[in-house]
Amino acid sequence: MSDAWKASPQDDDVIWYGEVVVGRDVPGGTHTTYQYGYSAELDPDPSGLCPDGWAVLESKRVPVRGGPARFTVDSAPGVAFRLVGFPTVDDGSGGEDIDDSMALVVAVGDNYLRTVDVADLTALDDGDWCGQCGQLGCGHDGRE
Numbered sequence: 001m002s003d004a005w006k007a008s009p010q011d012d013d014v015i016w017y018g019e020v021v022v023g024r025d026v027p028g029g030t031h032t033t034y035q036y037g038y039s040a041e042l043d044p045d046p047s048g049l050c051p052d053g054w055a056v057l058e059s060k061r062v063p064v065r066g067g068p069a070r071f072t073v074d075s076a077p078g079v080a081f082r083l084v085g086f087p088t089v090d091d092g093s094g095g096e097d098i099d100d101s102m103a104l105v106v107a108v109g110d111n112y113l114r115t116v117d118v119a120d121l122t123a124l125d126d127g128d129w130c131g132q133c134g135q136l137g138c139g140h141d142g143r144e
């Protein structure tokens with residue numbers, strides 16, 4: 001596992017949960033298993049969760065709800081968003097599942113809820129966004 005990923009969310013700065021399905025050839029077929037971890041890096045590669053000798057078959061990363069991170073959204077550049085949750089979908093038997101391929105986000109300084117693709121989220125460094133209006137590059141909240 002690469003240094004970008006930890007086995008458990010050890011600190012409050014965790015931004016991403018990552019998961020990979022990995023496989024390797026064994027006599028008679030392919031052995032698959034999965035690995036998961038947590039990362040405080042802005043842009044960790046989920047394939048870093050793959051152990052040596054295994055190949056990544058599937059990977060995903062999901063922002064951690066309640067984390068400190070702010071994100072940009074490809075469809076609304078220039079503004080920081082915070083993650084507020086994930087949409088639920090019908091699980092086909094009357095219940096609900098969380099769809100963690102999508103994220104519910106709200107712009108800093110706004111209250112309009114948007115549903116966006118998790119793949120369109122980019123985590124921001126803390127000083128890159130304004131705490132008052134949410135705009136990137138605005139310094140009027142006094143932070144450096």
Ligand SMILES: [Zn+2]
Nearest residue numbers: 130133138140
């Ligand atoms: Zn501002």
